[in-house]
Amino acid sequence: MTRVAVVTGGSSGIGLATGLLLADRGYDVVLTARREGPLREAADRIGGRWVAADSADEEAFAAVVAAAGKVDLLVHAAGVMAGTFVRKETAAAFDDIIRTNLRSALVVSTACLPVMEPGARMVFLSSTSAHAPHPGRAAYSASKAGLNAFAEALAREVTRDGIAVHVVTTGPVATPMLDDVRFPMRTLQVDDVAKAIVWLDQLSPSVVLREVVLEAVDEGPFAPEPFVPEAARALGRTELPGEG
Numbered sequence: 001m002t003r004v005a006v007v008t009g010g011s012s013g014i015g016l017a018t019g020l021l022l023a024d025r026g027y028d029v030v031l032t033a034r035r036e037g038p039l040r041e042a043a044d045r046i047g048g049r050w051v052a053a054d055s056a057d058e059e060a061f062a063a064v065v066a067a068a069g070k071v072d073l074l075v076h077a078a079g080v081m082a083g084t085f086v087r088k089e090t091a092a093a094f095d096d097i098i099r100t101n102l103r104s105a106l107v108v109s110t111a112c113l114p115v116m117e118p119g120a121r122m123v124f125l126s127s128t129s130a131h132a133p134h135p136g137r138a139a140y141s142a143s144k145a146g147l148n149a150f151a152e153a154l155a156r157e158v159t160r161d162g163i164a165v166h167v168v169t170t171g172p173v174a175t176p177m178l179d180d181v182r183f184p185m186r187t188l189q190v191d192d193v194a195k196a197i198v199w200l201d202q203l204s205p206s207v208v209l210r211e212v213v214l215e216a217v218d219e220g221p222f223a224p225e226p227f228v229p230e231a232a233r234a235l236g237r238t239e240l241p242g243e244g
Helices: 013-024 036-046 058-068 091-115 138-161 190-200 230-234
Strands: 004-008 028-032 073-076 121-127 164-170 211-214
Touching (some): 004 013, 004 058, 004 091, 013 073, 028 058, 058 091, 073 091, 091 121, 091 138, 121 138, 121 190, 138 164, 164 190, 190 211
Parallel strands (some): 004 028, 073 121, 121 164, 164 211
């Protein structure tokens, strides 16, 4: 039978790349994101379905699951990289980051579990900031560390139900999310991450693989060209530190 995949953050970036790859492989893909216009365009591009919703809102995301009917694969790619130094961070901004990156994980999980059968999977997108917190991104780092812990606890709960839970933890990925970063870096491409996610759904249900960590090679013949964010370019920083 055709596997039904729900992909959050599906209007762009990793979510869209994953949806496209899944659709190419014959999945019935349901994309969801908050902005209806870009989401509709993304779904039309891959030949999938779409439901506009905030992944951190219980009522809104319930509509996504109702439209899907069943969920064989949940890819939770929605998230933000926001925040500032702790001295400057407001409680409201902190709460918004935690809501988007961490509370959403609870919302999508509790909505999908009732319509998941043995052999279903959940894949959560995290960041290496979960393991190596970044100064100036305390809220973001905390949200991703919390996401990893949440996914680990959830995995141990639902193994008995035949449901697998994975975390794909990535280094920087070349998306607009990096636009305000003020220095060049070597990055992954969205397709690199999408391929890893789809590969996870090919694993035997008897295999346990809690976390996959992906980072760009930083030296040697396979190191990608430096990615220069918009903020770095505006400051005239177009070369990696130490290479200028």
